[in-house]
Amino acid sequence: MRCRHLRPPFPVFVFSFVINGVGIAIQDAQANGYVACLKHSPEIKMGLLHGAYGAGALASPLVATQFAQLRHWSFHYLASLGVAILNTALLTFVFRLKTQDECLASVGEAAGETSTSEHSTFRQILSTKTVHLIAFFILIYVGVEVTIGGWIVTYIIDVRGGGSSSGYVSAGFFGGLMTGRITLFWLNEKIGERRVLYLYSILAIGLELIVWLVPSLIGDAIAVSIVGVLLGPIYPITMNYTGRVLPRWLLTGSIGWIAGFGQAGSAVFPFITGAIASKTGIKALQPLLISMMSFMIVLWALIPGIPRRAD
Template identity: 60%
Template sequence: MEVELSAIHSRSSYPPGMRVAETLASVDDKKGTEHVETSTVDEAQVPHASSAQSATFTASTPAMKRKARTQFVAVCWTLYLAGWNDGTTGPLLPRIQAVYHVGFALVSLIFVSNCLGFVLGAAANVWLTDRFGFGRVMVLGSVMQVAGYAVEAPAPPFPVFVLGYMINGFGLALQNAGANAYVAALKENTATKFAILHAIYGTGAVCSPLIATQFAQRSHWSFHYLVLLGIALSNVLLLSAVFRFKDQEACLTEIGQAPDREGGSDANKYKQIFGLRALHLMAMFILLYVGIEVTLGGWIVTYIVELRGGGASSGYISSGFFGGLTLGRVTLLWINRKVGERRAVFLYALLAISLELVVWLVPSLIGGAIAVSLVGVLLGPIYPIVMNHAGRVLPPWLLTGCIGWMAGFGQAGSAILPFLTGALASKVGIKSLQPLLVSMMGLLVFFWVLVPNAPRRIE
């Protein structure tokens, strides 16, 4: 993305101390649309046009471009691990119930524990990142996942097994927040990179059920967590080597991009972040979205087995859903640009509701499996669209903290809604899954109506 200085006033044109208004118009290389940011700086702080350029220009040398690609691959690998993690539970859930002799309500404690870890991680993320820096916190998150999988792999007593999910959730929240905040801070091809980032998540979620379904049919079913342990270890090594425990500003500088100018003290920054109405609306939207995604991927296998007569291979339906998610995030980019991202969310959500009604009301195993995959295609682009939208409506100097909170808090939905599903299923049966999903998708539309389409001035 080439950044143009559309209005830089000469230093000699103004007396000392005068405040100069600069307009930086950043052109999206894919859409051709302009996103205009205005900032007021003291004239003495911008002695030359070149210094203003250095604050906004992105990677220009071959070495910087290689470094930028390497950093992007590292955060993508983090999301691949997150996708593999989320795609694991669905195929293993019936086996976990059988091994530990627990019903729907008790097995849902897995999701409660995971939720607690996510919420704690989201709450701690802003403080940890400010205190220790982006690079250290990302590695810490991956180390926490290694610990969680090490607890789960030997199939310990159920309470200990559940504890492993909390440890894992804490680590996932830190990494999910960091990866999304890093991509949101990039100035070049942000929308496309968000789509790729979350398509990689979907790829992990596609691969995981293929392996987990095989382990679910074996005596050492819990050894599947050793696969996750290996991926998490590789993630620790990659994050350590690429980011070298540096903060985000230093990492961005390495690729030729200076960070956005801060807007006040740390205390004032926290006050501004949590005073943003748009932030809380988008965080709730993400919580619902992630909850729908993980609930559908996690419980659809049980639903198909119990109500549609599916066999052991029903675990592959979960792969079909996450495969649809991956496909949608890449192939529907042109629709997002054609109709506009805001309208695209309404379109995808309404079509997903229609297909979910097919899964609910049409008693067909094959038809249901196809509809679930298509729901994945439609839901796929929504998450990266929301993250990209946040970059347009939230203050740039608060964006890293805001994205981190949205991603971390939103991931709690991956525990809350699946637990609610299990609690309802224990009372009225797994047939409650589809009404719950349809109603939650309706709430998605409601919250998207409330999300502002333009930034609000922050004092």
């Protein structure tokens, strides 16, 4: 009873997540913008940055599952608070509240080009077609990523007859996501970031066809993990590519705009999937994912292939 009285109203709970989302979005834009501005091995560093995301996405559901089995499951939020405090302390210690140009200068990176336009940075971002094409691409990509991670467990249970351990299929997907981001950078460099993304997308579509058409619980679990490996490098590839086709003074703001579309995709497409599944069943998951991945390829083809920056 005592814990029940300590619970805040539900609107406060929702508002706290809004604040949390704003903070994560700002950090996402700043981290990607900073790494994309680096001139020495940005591909590897971007892969490691997003590999850390994959590691967190792998560990989080495993930890949350343990808390869910406890009487006071809400203690999970104390763990999240501890991670947030540690993150804030590390960011303050490493960057010491400096601007991005000051941080780049401290590691020997030149500030680079500056804007000569009379228009504001925000107006320049909104008037750049490439930014919007990449934003819509990331919208679809993150939608695919989160939809697989969230709904594949339901698919495995309802369609393939999986048991209580079906949650590990989602963990395998995020584990593959992390692995792909920290191990496939050599293939990205060998084939070329623009071409290799087509390769990853086509292979992922082929594996989703296997998950859809081959009634094998173990086979589907393996295929989903490999899909994670293939989809993993796409986000860092896109961020690196953004750093090449956009001028540096627009980069961090543009990445913030692009990442914001990605967060929208993480909310919209799982919701759409749930709405469709409530009408036709969760079997609709695989054709929906294949359609989204195919649209990703179309959007990537529309993004300009000639860099606008020489550095």
